[in-house]
Amino acid sequence: MQRSFILSSLSLLLLLLGWHSLAVYQQSPTLPTPVVVIEVLIAEIQSGDLWHHLSATLYRLFISFSIAMSLGCGIGILLGRYQNWDYFFDNWLIIFLNIPALVTIILCYVWFGLTETAAILAVVINKLPNVIVTIREGTRALDKSLLDMAKCYQFGKFKTLQHVILPQLHPFMMAATRSGLALIWKIVLVVEMLGRSEGMGYQLHLFFQLFDVASILAYTLAFIAVMQSIELLLLKPLDRTVKRWQK
Amino acid sequence: MSHLSINITDKSYSQQPLKQVIKNLQLDLYNHEFVCLVGKSGCGKTTLLNILAGLDDDYTGHISLDNTHNPKIGYVFQNPNLLPWRTVTENIQLAAKPDAKTLAFLLANMGLSAEKDSYPEHLSLGMQRRVSIIRAFANQPDLLLMDEPFVSLDSPTARQVRQLLIDLWQQRPHKVLFVTHDLREAITLADRLIFLDSQPMAILADVKVSLAREQRQQDSQIDSFKQRLFIDYPQIKHLL
Numbered sequence: 348m349q350r351s352f353i354l355s356s357l358s359l360l361l362l363l364l365g366w367h368s369l370a371v372y373q374q375s376p377t378l379p380t381p382v383v384v385i386e387v388l389i390a391e392i393q394s395g396d397l398w399h400h401l402s403a404t405l406y407r408l409f410i411s412f413s414i415a416m417s418l419g420c421g422i423g424i425l426l427g428r429y430q431n432w433d434y435f436f437d438n439w440l441i442i443f444l445n446i447p448a449l450v451t452i453i454l455c456y457v458w459f460g461l462t463e464t465a466a467i468l469a470v471v472i473n474k475l476p477n478v479i480v481t482i483r484e485g486t487r488a489l490d491k492s493l494l495d496m497a498k499c500y501q502f503g504k505f506k507t508l509q510h511v512i513l514p515q516l517h518p519f520m521m522a523a524t525r526s527g528l529a530l531i532w533k534i535v536l537v538v539e540m541l542g543r544s545e546g547m548g549y550q551l552h553l554f555f556q557l558f559d560v561a562s563i564l565a566y567t568l569a570f571i572a573v574m575q576s577i578e579l580l581l582l583k584p585l586d587r588t589v590k591r592w593q594k
Numbered sequence: 595m596s597h598l599s600i601n602i603t604d605k606s607y608s609q610q611p612l613k614q615v616i617k618n619l620q621l622d623l624y625n626h627e628f629v630c631l632v633g634k635s636g637c638g639k640t641t642l643l644n645i646l647a648g649l650d651d652d653y654t655g656h657i658s659l660d661n662t663h664n665p666k667i668g669y670v671f672q673n674p675n676l677l678p679w680r681t682v683t684e685n686i687q688l689a690a691k692p693d694a695k696t697l698a699f700l701l702a703n704m705g706l707s708a709e710k711d712s713y714p715e716h717l718s719l720g721m722q723r724r725v726s727i728i729r730a731f732a733n734q735p736d737l738l739l740m741d742e743p744f745v746s747l748d749s750p751t752a753r754q755v756r757q758l759l760i761d762l763w764q765q766r767p768h769k770v771l772f773v774t775h776d777l778r779e780a781i782t783l784a785d786r787l788i789f790l791d792s793q794p795m796a797i798l799a800d801v802k803v804s805l806a807r808e809q810r811q812q813d814s815q816i817d818s819f820k821q822r823l824f825i826d827y828p829q830i831k832h833l834l
Binding site for chain 1: 667
């Protein structure tokens with residue numbers, strides 16, 4: 348525990364040091380030093396701008412993630428459990444998996460207008476197939492002997508889902524959650540860049556036009572910090588609670 | 595009179611080449627019989643138990659237990675099949691609804707009182723097996739299926755669990771179908787022994803165990819019964 352902390356702090360320090368030396372050596376406005384970036388970050392926090400845009404993005408992230416995960420888990424379990432549904436919808440899944448994110452975003456905006464609903468729909472459509480595929484694989488790998496046990500002792504559908512199926516799907520759900528969060532926020536930024544007037548994506552686009560690299564990096568840092576806290580404060584403890592039965 | 599009738603005309607696995615496991619098997623259990631199935635591994639005993647438990651309906655034939663469609667079944671599987679993410683007590687209570695007293699009694703008699711809140715993966719295989727036996731008992735089944743339930747128990751524990759099984763069965767009579775390789779175990783427990791041949795499964799001999807329950811405590815009685823069995827039923831010699 349101690350050693351891992353020292354090593355990870357060291358590596359982080361090394362990264363910052365490398366960045367700093369490179370910036371000092373280059374002396375270019377397109378590569379500010381870490382200190383400058385932190386100063387910008389503090390200024391943005393104090394002005395309230397950062398929070399305004401960050402919260403808009405986090406809100407979209409939360410809504411689209413919740414919809415994609417709950418729909419994806421439901422459909423994934425269905426396809427994993429019932430062969431015929433899987434045969435029928437497999438093609439759809441492959442098509443949706445392969446549509447570029449940009450295409451769905453553009454189409455959603457064209458068809459439904461530059462609205463919040465269109466933006467969230469675009470993100471959901473991009474994420475949903477991934478969740479379905481992951482959960483479907485998990486469902487296919489369910490332990491048949493435990494399902495037999497549940498059937499023999501007449502658990503019924505709901506009890507089977509709660510006590511037999513979902514605990515087995517937990518690792519797959521965590522995988523979908525982690526890869527999902529990483530994927531979704533990137534898509535949210537594109538969605539915001541193309542058709543929203545607040546949020547991280549919108550701000551980054553603005554900074555790009557001004558060539559304001561320090562602000563771009565400041566926003567990036569803020570976002571990484573938020574995502575790391577979600578991992579540390581939410582996902583890791585959840586993992587530990589759910590896995591307490593393991594050897 | 596209570597009656598379990600098993601009539602399976604065909605059970606095959608659709609692998610290539612087609613493998614017929616059971617053909618024209620007819621077996622009847624009356625009242626509260628304790629029946630042991632003895633046969634080589636791979637002869638389809640587990641397949642038969644799965645059909646009886648309602649886990650496999652891909653067969654031709656007919657099973658009926660007192661003409662009820664939904665008999666209560668206790669099944670001690672070959673593997674413990676416990677939910678690893680639920681404690682010992684939760685595993686039992688999810689499958690059966692024993693009152694607190696019964697549960698405590700069963701746990702104590704199986705030597706598991708101290709482990710009632712443990713997770714299965716923290717227990718030895720023998721302990722996990724005992725939990726799965728409690729689960730089956732606690733369900734108060736009309737039909738108790740046991741698939742070599744005592745294999746990974748040490749012999750004192752196995753003897754104790756066998757005794758508990760007989761006690762519980764006598765307290766609350768129900769049908770028991772018990773699969774084993776161990777002829778001595780079968781003679782100790784059963785009212786009837788069914789010897790099975792394999793591929794497809796066929797009944798070689800259907801033998802009533804004429805020993806009184808008290809006589810079965812003595813090894814000499816079991817041995818002499820075994821001797822007579824070989825003489826009376828030469829067709830089962832290759833099984834043993």
